[in-house]
Amino acid sequence: MKKLVKISILSLIIISLISIPLLAQNKDTVTIAVGGNSVDSAKDLANMYMEENPEINVEILETPSSSTERLDLYLQFFEAKSSEVDVYTVDVVWPGILADHLIDFNDYGAEKIIDKHFDAIVENNTLDGRLIAMPWYTDGGLLYYRTDLLEEYGYDSPPKTWDKLEEMAATIQAGEREKGNQDFWGFLWQGNAYEGLTCDALEWVASHDGGQIVNSDKEITIYNDQAIKAIDRAASWVGEISPSSVTGLQEESSRHIWQNGNAAFIRNWPYIYSLGNSEESAIRGKFDVSPLPGDEPGMSASTLGGWQLAVSKYSQNKEAAADVAMFMASEEAQKYRAIEESYNPTIKSLYEDNEVLEARPFFEDLYGVFMNAVPRPSTVTAPNYNEVSTSFFQSVHSVLTGDQEAAEALGNLQYEIQDITGFEIK
Numbered sequence: 001m002k003k004l005v006k007i008s009i010l011s012l013i014i015i016s017l018i019s020i021p022l023l024a025q026n027k028d029t030v031t032i033a034v035g036g037n038s039v040d041s042a043k044d045l046a047n048m049y050m051e052e053n054p055e056i057n058v059e060i061l062e063t064p065s066s067s068t069e070r071l072d073l074y075l076q077f078f079e080a081k082s083s084e085v086d087v088y089t090v091d092v093v094w095p096g097i098l099a100d101h102l103i104d105f106n107d108y109g110a111e112k113i114i115d116k117h118f119d120a121i122v123e124n125n126t127l128d129g130r131l132i133a134m135p136w137y138t139d140g141g142l143l144y145y146r147t148d149l150l151e152e153y154g155y156d157s158p159p160k161t162w163d164k165l166e167e168m169a170a171t172i173q174a175g176e177r178e179k180g181n182q183d184f185w186g187f188l189w190q191g192n193a194y195e196g197l198t199c200d201a202l203e204w205v206a207s208h209d210g211g212q213i214v215n216s217d218k219e220i221t222i223y224n225d226q227a228i229k230a231i232d233r234a235a236s237w238v239g240e241i242s243p244s245s246v247t248g249l250q251e252e253s254s255r256h257i258w259q260n261g262n263a264a265f266i267r268n269w270p271y272i273y274s275l276g277n278s279e280e281s282a283i284r285g286k287f288d289v290s291p292l293p294g295d296e297p298g299m300s301a302s303t304l305g306g307w308q309l310a311v312s313k314y315s316q317n318k319e320a321a322a323d324v325a326m327f328m329a330s331e332e333a334q335k336y337r338a339i340e341e342s343y344n345p346t347i348k349s350l351y352e353d354n355e356v357l358e359a360r361p362f363f364e365d366l367y368g369v370f371m372n373a374v375p376r377p378s379t380v381t382a383p384n385y386n387e388v389s390t391s392f393f394q395s396v397h398s399v400l401t402g403d404q405e406a407a408e409a410l411g412n413l414q415y416e417i418q419d420i421t422g423f424e425i426k
Contacts, residue, residue: 028056030317030324032087035063035070037252037271038307041337042089045328048336052327056320065252067091068194071386074098081314086321087328090133090308091195093389095125096382103311104130108322116331117346118371124379125308132310134329135346137337139305140373141203141292142366144258144266144276148286149176158290160297162207162233165265169241172264181262186241188254188266193397196250198376198389199303200267201396204230206301206374207294213392214377214417219426222392223414226295231406235399247400259283267292269305270370273362274342289362291369304373306346338363344370384420391416 034042039062046058063070071094077085078101090098105114110131114122117135125133143165145158149172159165169186176184190196206212210227214220238246246254251268258266259275261282266272270289277284291300309325311318327333334345339359350356357364378385395413398404414425 028317028320029059030056030086030321031059031061031084032089032309032324032328033061033063033070033074033085034089035067036065037275037341038089041341041343042328044340045333045336046324048333049324049327053323056324058324061085066194066250067196068390071097071195078312078314083312083314083316086312086315086317087325088310088312089136090310092121092124092139092304092306092308093195093376093378093385095127095133095308095310096379097386098310099127099130099132099383101313102132103313103315103318103322104132105134105311105322105326106131108319108326110134110322110326113326113330116348117329118348120371121306121308121346124375133308134310134325136307136309136329137334137343138346138370139269139307139344140302140366140370141199141267141305142270142289142302142369143292144268144272144287144289146172146264146283146286147288149264158288159293160300162293162295165293166237166241169264173241176264183262185243185257185263186265187237188242188249188258188263188268189246190250190254190267191238191242191246191397191400192248192250193393194250195389195393197393197396199305201231201234201393202303202374202376203267203292203301204234206303207292207299208233209295209299212374212377214380214388214421214423215426216380218380218421218423220414220417220421220423221426222417223410223425228406228410230295231396231399231410234396235402235406238400238402247397270342270344272342273360274340289366291366300369302369302373304375306344381421387420388417391420 043060046060050058063073074088121135153172155168159168173184173186190200205227208226208230210224210230211221213222255272257263259281276287292302294300309329311321311325315321331347334347335350337343338345338356342360351367381388391413395409399406399409418425
């Protein structure tokens with residue numbers, strides 16, 4: 001059944017590709033695979049590039065919003081050595097998984113510009129000296145909160161601990177429901193069984209001093225008292241300060257609830273800042289952003305996120321594809337996305353750009369959050385990270401849905417990861 005589903009997904013994508021005029025068969029066309037909330041700005045950047053390079057036609061292929069589904073689709077393209085897609089948008093944890101299928105940007109002049117980007121992201125995208133992906137934007141999980149509601153209920157600042165968040169979320173939720181809004185919730189997050197849950201759960205664990213699943217010495221550390229405490233705590237939110245449906249929520253589905261004015265707090269990525277302040281938003285001008293809470297003050301943890309641009313080695317037009325990718329990762333393009341959609345640049349100078357800071361003042365305040373975020377164990381577990389992450393988020397999801405206790409789930413998980421990686425259990 002799984003193979004049939006995969007074939008069906010790939011067939012639908014190929015049908016959509018056939019409908020794109022002059023696709024990869026035309027050497028002057030570059031096709032970019034993009035998904036989720038990045039599609040609109042990718043189209044804008046494609047138009048900007050074509051204005052400067054009228055001899056190149058850039059097409060956007062929309063892919064699934066879920067990063068897990070998108071990776072599965074990419075692997076199908078690569079397994080088929082397909083030339084239909086030239087440029088892929090790549091999650092920060094995928095370079096080790098996809099390296100064998102991607103070109104080295106150093107062969108196309110990237111060494112002249114790459115030092116403008118943050119060193120840690122460049123290092124993440126470099127394997128065996130090959131720069132296999134250009135940084136596009138960086139990310140970190142943040143806590144958004146309703147400033148109007150905090151003031152109304154007597155709170156003068158956002159919570160610095162999970163205990164305080166639970167208290168504030170429950171108080172505001174009860175008060176709003178007494179006013180008649182039975183759809184109001186205290187705290188929203190991403191609890192579906194997908195890569196987004198790995199991000200959320202890693203923040204819970206790290207902010208309780210529970211480690212990072214697998215450490216840099218290739219030791220499996222996830223089964224410990226603090227990690228168990230963190231996952232059990234999150235499970236206690238479900239149906240209390242978070243809706244029971246949170247175990248099916250992803251970034252966009254949780255954002256819509258938040259943006260409609262039905263939550264006091266939400267954990268999400270920086271991109272929702274500009275959307276929350278759009279003209280049609282019910283919470284425009286009524287929220288702010290802060291670091292996520294910790295088990296104790298100062299223990300905040302934010303999962304490193306972000307996306308890169310990579311060129312398929314099966315592309316029939318690698319030079320043009322590399323040029324398009326480097327333009328989309330350029331200072332001009334990143335500044336546009338920072339101002340228009342609050343994406344965090346990977347180019348260091350843009351954090352001192354007056355126009356960027358005027359549009360997104362919180363960039364300066366949360367600079368340390370983004371630059372010191374907690375990485376997922378993608379490099380140390382490559383090329384098996386996807387399997388490790390899947391085992392992790394499925395185990396956590398089973399706790400959130402009440403199928404297992406955290407101690408049982410994480411105890412079993414450590415052996416699953418050992419089977420996948422061959423690493424020792426600490």
